[in-house]
Amino acid sequence: xxxxxxxxxxxxxxxxxxxxxxxxxxxxxxxxxxxxxxxxxxxxxxxxxxxxxxxxxxxxxxxxxxxxxxxxxxxxxxxxxxxxxxxxxxxxxxxxxxxxxxxxxxxxxxxxxxxxxxxxxxxxxxxxxxxxxxxxxxxxxxxxxxxxxxxxxxxxxxxxxxxxxxxxxxxxxxxxxxxxxxxxxxxxxxxxxxxxxxxxxxxxxxxxxxxxxxxxxxxxxxxxxxxxxxxxxxxxxxxxxxxxxxxxxxxxxxxxxxxxxxxxxxxxxxxxxxxxxxxxxxxxxxxxxxxxxxxxxxxxxxxxxxxxxxxxxxxxxxxxxxxxxxxxxxxxxxxxxxxxxxxxxxxxxxxxxxxxxxxxxxxxxxxxxxxxxxxxxxxxxxxxxxxxxxxxxxxxxxxxxxxxxxxxxxxxxxxxxxxxxxxxxxxxxxxxxxxxxxxxxxxxxxxxxxxxxxxxxxxxxxxxxxxxxxxxxxxxxxxxxxxxxxxxxxxxxxxxxxxxxxxxxxxxxxxxxxxxxxxxxx
Amino acid sequence: xxxxxxxxxxxxxxxxxxxxxxxxxxxxxxxxxxxxxxxxxxxxxxxxxxxxxxxxxxxxxxxxxxxxxxxxxxxxxxxxxxxxxxxxxxxxxxxxxxxxxxxxxxxxxxxxxxxxxxxxxxxxxxxxxxxxxxxxxxxxxxxxxxxxxxxxxxxxxxxxxxxxxxxxxxxxxxxxxxxxxxxxxxxxxxxxxxxxxxxxxxxxxxxxxxxxxxxxxxxxxxxxxxxxxxxxxxxxxxxxxxxxxxxxxxxxxxxxxxxxxxxxxxxxxxxxxxxxxxxxxxxxxxxxxxxxxxxxxxxxxxxxxxxxxxxx
Numbered sequence: 001x002x003x004x005x006x007x008x009x010x011x012x013x014x015x016x017x018x019x020x021x022x023x024x025x026x027x028x029x030x031x032x033x034x035x036x037x038x039x040x041x042x043x044x045x046x047x048x049x050x051x052x053x054x055x056x057x058x059x060x061x062x063x064x065x066x067x068x069x070x071x072x073x074x075x076x077x078x079x080x081x082x083x084x085x086x087x088x089x090x091x092x093x094x095x096x097x098x099x100x101x102x103x104x105x106x107x108x109x110x111x112x113x114x115x116x117x118x119x120x121x122x123x124x125x126x127x128x129x130x131x132x133x134x135x136x137x138x139x140x141x142x143x144x145x146x147x148x149x150x151x152x153x154x155x156x157x158x159x160x161x162x163x164x165x166x167x168x169x170x171x172x173x174x175x176x177x178x179x180x181x182x183x184x185x186x187x188x189x190x191x192x193x194x195x196x197x198x199x200x201x202x203x204x205x206x207x208x209x210x211x212x213x214x215x216x217x218x219x220x221x222x223x224x225x226x227x228x229x230x231x232x233x234x235x236x237x238x239x240x241x242x243x244x245x246x247x248x249x250x251x252x253x254x255x256x257x258x259x260x261x262x263x264x265x266x267x268x269x270x271x272x273x274x275x276x277x278x279x280x281x282x283x284x285x286x287x288x289x290x291x292x293x294x295x296x297x298x299x300x301x302x303x304x305x306x307x308x309x310x311x312x313x314x315x316x317x318x319x320x321x322x323x324x325x326x327x328x329x330x331x332x333x334x335x336x337x338x339x340x341x342x343x344x345x346x347x348x349x350x351x352x353x354x355x356x357x358x359x360x361x362x363x364x365x366x367x368x369x370x371x372x373x374x375x376x377x378x379x380x381x382x383x384x385x386x387x388x389x390x391x392x393x394x395x396x397x398x399x400x401x402x403x404x405x406x407x408x409x410x411x412x413x414x415x416x417x418x419x420x421x422x423x424x425x426x427x428x429x430x431x432x433x434x435x436x437x438x439x440x441x442x443x444x445x446x447x448x449x450x451x452x453x454x455x456x457x458x459x460x461x462x463x464x465x466x467x468x469x470x471x472x473x474x475x476x477x478x479x480x481x482x483x484x485x486x487x488x489x490x491x492x493x494x495x496x497x498x499x500x501x502x503x504x505x506x507x508x509x510x511x512x513x514x515x516x517x518x519x520x521x522x
Numbered sequence: 523x524x525x526x527x528x529x530x531x532x533x534x535x536x537x538x539x540x541x542x543x544x545x546x547x548x549x550x551x552x553x554x555x556x557x558x559x560x561x562x563x564x565x566x567x568x569x570x571x572x573x574x575x576x577x578x579x580x581x582x583x584x585x586x587x588x589x590x591x592x593x594x595x596x597x598x599x600x601x602x603x604x605x606x607x608x609x610x611x612x613x614x615x616x617x618x619x620x621x622x623x624x625x626x627x628x629x630x631x632x633x634x635x636x637x638x639x640x641x642x643x644x645x646x647x648x649x650x651x652x653x654x655x656x657x658x659x660x661x662x663x664x665x666x667x668x669x670x671x672x673x674x675x676x677x678x679x680x681x682x683x684x685x686x687x688x689x690x691x692x693x694x695x696x697x698x699x700x701x702x703x704x705x706x707x708x709x710x711x712x713x714x715x716x717x718x719x720x721x722x723x724x725x726x727x728x729x730x731x732x733x734x735x736x737x738x739x740x741x742x743x744x745x746x747x748x749x750x751x752x753x754x755x756x757x758x759x760x761x762x763x764x765x766x767x768x769x770x771x772x773x774x775x776x777x778x779x780x781x782x783x784x785x786x787x788x789x790x791x792x793x794x795x796x797x798x799x800x801x802x803x804x805x806x807x808x809x810x811x812x813x814x815x816x817x818x819x820x821x822x823x824x825x826x827x828x829x830x831x832x833x834x
Contacts, residue, residue: 009764012764012768013767013768013773013774013775014773015771015773065643066812066815069808069811069812072642072805072807072808073643076642076644076763077644077763077765078765079764079765082764083644086643086644086645086646086762086763090646128646132764413765414765414768417766417769
């Protein structure tokens with residue numbers, strides 16, 4: 001555990017990406033199996049310990065510490081795990097620190113009810129840095145500024161392999177990745193997962209900032225506002241994966257059941273409805289189906305889902321990814337013909353005469369509640385990740401409204417001492433402010449400092465970590481859409497709100513009204 | 523008569539030389555000889571009445587005396603005695619060994635007015651030997667560059683230097699120009715700091731493998747660009763919390779503090795068991811809560827002019 005906690009702290013304090021990769025690579029080379037495999041899983045976000053939830057950490061803390069002292073400490077530190085790690089009594093000199101695999105084995109073999117006791121026993125054997133690493137490991141949220149991609153890059157660097165080769169088999173393997181390390185050390189061939197249905201990395205798009213593309217070279221499709229989904233089927237087994245490669249089959253069993261092809265396809269999961277060009281419901285409707293481990297028949301009937309297909313990666317066992325988009329599109333059309341049209345259809349190609357015509361169609365898309373346009377180079381192969389010049393997303397312009405800051409809350413992580421989460425409101429006809437949303441992004445570090453100072457200097461009331469402020473600061477808020485919501489007293493809520501500008505020049509009573517926002521609903 | 527007044531006062535008792543306690547412009551000042559020397563260095567020719575540890579005088583029927591606080595060179599607690607009642611103002615203090623100043627003395631009292639800079643149970647300062655070992659290991663692993671340590675010019679810088687010497691590090695230590703006079707003052711008070719070299723104006727190559735000490739404000743400043751590939755370290759009690767270190771772009775946090783940590787604060791209260799405790803700057807709410815849990819009578823004093831998280 002010491003080597004692992006030293007790695008975690010090294011990653012926290014190191015700013016250079018290359019240096020982070022080197023730290024991880026050194027660790028992976030010099031640590032025995034299976035510790036390094038568990039550590040790699042923790043960094044890549046594939047480690048999940050079912051018995052330990054964040055609530056277990058809080059329960060453990062409440063057992064040991066005075067709740068008020070704990071709350072004050074948590075409020076200052078900004079991170080529950082770190083607070084508990086720091087408050088925990090110092091380790092006795094004769095304690096023997098556990099290994100990473102001992103931690104995993106102990107936690108995996110206990111029950112959820114007993115987990116806090118097991119965890120406390122492990123805490124007693126570690127110093128403050130070790131306790132921090134333990135709690136981060138147990139809850140799965142490392143937050144050390146490492147993406148899954150960077151963890152795989154580090155693995156590649158440790159064993160002199162290309163990250164794309166690692167990526168290709170990664171999702172077919174499970175922690176602690178013994179086969180992967182055996183391959184890395186040259187003790188075995190590359191793992192061959194051909195007979196299982198597993199995730200292949202998505203091809204992603206860059207935003208089209210302000211350029212023009214030639215529609216002879218690029219095909220245009222509508223950008224549908226659902227969730228990106230990959231369906232992989234070997235015939236015997238069909239599995240669904242979301243953007244990050246998480247399996248979501250159980251949430252959408254009707255899709256897996258209806259898929260009668262063999263291969264791997266890429267598409268957008270949508271709820272049937274009459275928004276989005278009259279063809280699909282809003283993202284809000286889809287949200288009712290997300291994040292569920294199991295789904296009732298009633299949910300399936302109320303929010304019927306379907307997949308709009310974009311691309312095909314495998315037809316049977318044949319890998320089509322090196323073909324051009326045009327050739328894959330043709331194969332996709334043939335492949336889709338065998339599928340149930342109720343559950344699967346094709347994302348249509350937009351028939352625009354030229355780029356200007358496309359721009360006009362995109363401008364009209366807000367009326368039809370379509371998120372924007374995708375542009376795909378006709379000769380592009382299907383490549384993992386975001387590659388310059390191949391695919392673009394061209395979202396419609398965000399909506400903006402001038403709102404008044406009402407409450408602020410301290411952020412967590414990097415922003416733990418800053419008031420960085422803002423609730424803002426708009427005016428009712430009788431001159432009251434009602435909250436319409438909450439945002440914690442869009443501003444620069446310098447603006448954050450200013451906002452934090454504003455909150456501290458203009459606090460009128462405190463409710464635990466929340467401060468109510470003088471209603472004097474106008475924030476220009478950008479958002480993608482606004483919809484009806486029971487969450488806010490105003491009856492409306494924004495999608496993807498972010499602070500676009502601080503309007504220190506604007507008097508608060510000139511901010512927008514609830515009615516003006518309501519008029520922007522679809 | 524005021525203690526550590528934040529505005530010029532006719533008569534001031536000063537606990538120690540840090541700027542938020544020792545302001546300039548007072549009429550008459552009483553402080554330890556070391557604190558007076560520090561004030562003279564900072565503010566020019568200020569005069570005052572030297573009060574060596576243990577000495578005292580009487581004013582308006584109150585006996586006033588100065589006792590070691592263990593915070594920095596010359597730092598003192600102030601004991602006020604009147605009609606059999608004893609009030610101690612700790613000023614800033616710590617109870618750990620520090621080769622650069624006299625150790626804290628527990629002074630029995632009825633009312634204790636205590637600081638609470640690190641008054642949260644998350645603050646446990648690790649043994650300084652561990653932090654110095656961490657620093658020396660980082661230096662050994664980074665011979666091609668240097669280690670740049672941010673440390674307050676009064677107290678922290680000299681303590682880090684003295685602790686490095688105690689750990690057997692006898693190479694020259696490079697210092698920022700803003701620290702030179704204070705280091706000279708410490709040396710004149712018999713605090714051995716070994717060979718110190720002014721880092722300003724040296725070529726990069728000369729400082730390879732070196733340890734360089736500068737005020738925290740110089741860490742992310744242009745001044746640091748003249749150093750060979752520095753690893754940025756910071757010696758402060760705040761470094762205990764990871765995000766505090768990250769917010770300051772610190773790569774090598776050294777948890778070294780001249781203030782009492784949570785255990786020292788609470789142990790001191792248990793040792794002295796004052797019938798009343800007043801808590802001044804710092805985390806007054808948490809220490810107040812702890813007193814409540816331990817049936818000690820306490821109240822928070824809100825003082826103006828004390829910046830949160832300035833020194834540490």
